[in-house]
Amino acid sequence: MAKRIITISREYGSGGRFIGEEVARKLGIAYYDKDIIGQIAEQSGLSPEYIKENAELSPKKGLFAYAFAGRDITGKSIEDIVYEAQRKVILELAGKEPCVIVGRNADYILKDRDDVLNVFIHGDMPEKTQRIMGLYNVEEKEAVKMMADTDKRRMTNYSFYTEQKWGKASNYTLCLNSSQLGYDRCEKIIMECGK
Amino acid sequence: MAKRIITISREYGSGGRFIGEEVARKLGIAYYDKDIIGQIAEQSGLSPEYIKENAELSPKKGLFAYAFAGRDITGKSIEDIVYEAQRKVILELAGKEPCVIVGRNADYILKDRDDVLNVFIHGDMPEKTQRIMGLYNVEEKEAVKMMADTDKRRMTNYSFYTEQKWGKASNYTLCLNSSQLGYDRCEKIIMECGK
Numbered sequence: 142m143a144k145r146i147i148t149i150s151r152e153y154g155s156g157g158r159f160i161g162e163e164v165a166r167k168l169g170i171a172y173y174d175k176d177i178i179g180q181i182a183e184q185s186g187l188s189p190e191y192i193k194e195n196a197e198l199s200p201k202k203g204l205f206a207y208a209f210a211g212r213d214i215t216g217k218s219i220e221d222i223v224y225e226a227q228r229k230v231i232l233e234l235a236g237k238e239p240c241v242i243v244g245r246n247a248d249y250i251l252k253d254r255d256d257v258l259n260v261f262i263h264g265d266m267p268e269k270t271q272r273i274m275g276l277y278n279v280e281e282k283e284a285v286k287m288m289a290d291t292d293k294r295r296m297t298n299y300s301f302y303t304e305q306k307w308g309k310a311s312n313y314t315l316c317l318n319s320s321q322l323g324y325d326r327c328e329k330i331i332m333e334c335g336k
Numbered sequence: 337m338a339k340r341i342i343t344i345s346r347e348y349g350s351g352g353r354f355i356g357e358e359v360a361r362k363l364g365i366a367y368y369d370k371d372i373i374g375q376i377a378e379q380s381g382l383s384p385e386y387i388k389e390n391a392e393l394s395p396k397k398g399l400f401a402y403a404f405a406g407r408d409i410t411g412k413s414i415e416d417i418v419y420e421a422q423r424k425v426i427l428e429l430a431g432k433e434p435c436v437i438v439g440r441n442a443d444y445i446l447k448d449r450d451d452v453l454n455v456f457i458h459g460d461m462p463e464k465t466q467r468i469m470g471l472y473n474v475e476e477k478e479a480v481k482m483m484a485d486t487d488k489r490r491m492t493n494y495s496f497y498t499e500q501k502w503g504k505a506s507n508y509t510l511c512l513n514s515s516q517l518g519y520d521r522c523e524k525i526i527m528e529c530g531k
Contacts, residue, residue: 152506263506308505311347311458316511322529330525334517 144258144335145239148247150299150307153291154269154284156319157262160327161243168332171240177230185226192223224302244295248312249303258335261308261316262327268320339453339530340434343442345494345502348486349464349479351514352457355522356438363527366435372425380421387418419497439490443507444498453530456503456511457522463515 147164151157158174165172175193182189217225231250234240235257248259266285273284299307310316315334317327342359346352353369360367370388377384412420426445429435430452443454461480468479494502505511510529512522 261505261511310456310503310505310508310511311513313505313511314513314516316456316505316508318506318509321509326529330528333525334521 143256145256146235146247146251146254147241147258147260147331147335148251149241149243149260149262150248150313151244151262152264152269152308153288153295154273155262155264156272156324156327158243160262160319160324160331161241163324163328164331165241167328168239168241168335171234171238172243173234173240174243177227177234177242177245180230180234181223181226184230185222187219187223187226246299246302249299249305258315258331259313260331260334261310261313262319263308263316264318265320338451340451341430341442341446341449342436342453342455342526342530343446344436344438344455344457345443345508346439346457347459347464347503348483348490349468350457350459351467351519351522353438355457355514355519355526356436358519358523359526360436362523363434363436363530366429366433367438368429368435369438372422372429372437372440375425375429376418376421379425380417382414382418382421441494441497444494444500453510453526454508455526455529456505456508457514458503458511459513460515 147161149157149161149164151161161174162172178189178192181187181192185192227245228250231242231245231247234242235247235251235254248257251257269288270281270284273279273287274281277284277287279287296307299305305312315331317330319327322330342356344352344356346356356369357367373384373387376382376387380387422440423445426437426440426442429437430442430446430449443452446452464483465476465479468474468482469476472479472482474482491502494500500507510526512525514522517525
């Protein structure tokens with residue numbers, strides 16, 4: 142059956158966000174990424190700035206500290222509150238209209254629907270590093286650090302909330318190496334698989 | 337650049353072998369799977385029956401026993417001898433002509449070439465189970481056991497010889513869920529990515 146929703150998970154610097162945006166544009170469907178932040182903020186009562194920094198990333202402390210972070214009387218940490226709000230927003234968006242959703246564990250959150258195409262975009266170190274250096278105007282060393290930090294935090298957040306391994310092929314319908322295949326071809330394949 | 341070699345790694349029951357064979361046929365290039373066994377046997381001096389049973393699979397004992405299995409005076413276990421012969425045969429085949437190679441850690445063995453498209457095919461449990469039940473005329477329980485055993489042994493062998501994780505998206509250029517995408521579409525995408 143044709144897929145209504147496309148979720149894109151991605152390594153930092155792999156161009157996954159760009160590819161997702163292009164796919165949405167070419168298909169003429171909604172694209173959700175940063176736009177979700179405002180909605181999660183509204184839903185959770187937290188500031189958009191806080192959500193932007195934390196919604197998809199684990200705190201810098203790592204998984205152990207993460208699991209035992211400060212919790213309120215209900216046992217919920219602030220991360221749990223953000224995650225719950227995020228989950229609710231993503232379920233609502235997916236129910237409303239065909240769309241592309243980038244990141245935010247949307248593949249797992251929407252796992253009970255059968256009209257979702259889950260995509261993981263990754264890439265090779267040299268190409269990812271070059272992309273980050275160009276996009277954020279940073280030196281190579283800083284780009285490599287940004288990549289390692291961000292992917293580690295995405296991975297920790299994903300493992301904690303989904304009990305699945307981030308980047309494991311079997312979680313996704315389709316995984317693509319954007320450095321080897323090129324962005325154009327990735328977009329083409331995703332659209333072919335959504336049919 | 338166009339890819340000369342396509343390697344297919346696959347979950348048991350996912351149809352990866354069938355897909356690889358079809359891609360080779362459609363592209364009019366060589367297909368290596370069981371045919372390699374005779375060559376590995378010749379190279380290693382072991383019987384084709386032994387190779388068939390062991391070349392791609394770890395012994396049933398698991399990784400720990402695997403690492404400390406009986407070794408000859410050079411420190412090589414019989415599995416190491418098989419693996420060395422397999423490695424040599426795959427390097428030779430890849431150097432000779434464009435081809436599709438299924439399994440046998442070919443993705444890792446050929447990692448220094450830049451004309452290789454590495455594909456991982458996986459699938460959903462119900463479809464894989466049905467396929468195995470039909471192919472081998474076994475009950476569901478037996479099919480599930482065959483799947484778990486074979487994939488575990490493939491995984492252990494791969495981890496031992498490659499120091500990479502079997503089924504991790506970033507090892508491959510392309511990963512496809514054949515249950516969700518269908519065999520035809522998988523073949524089409526692989527051919528598109530080999531261009």
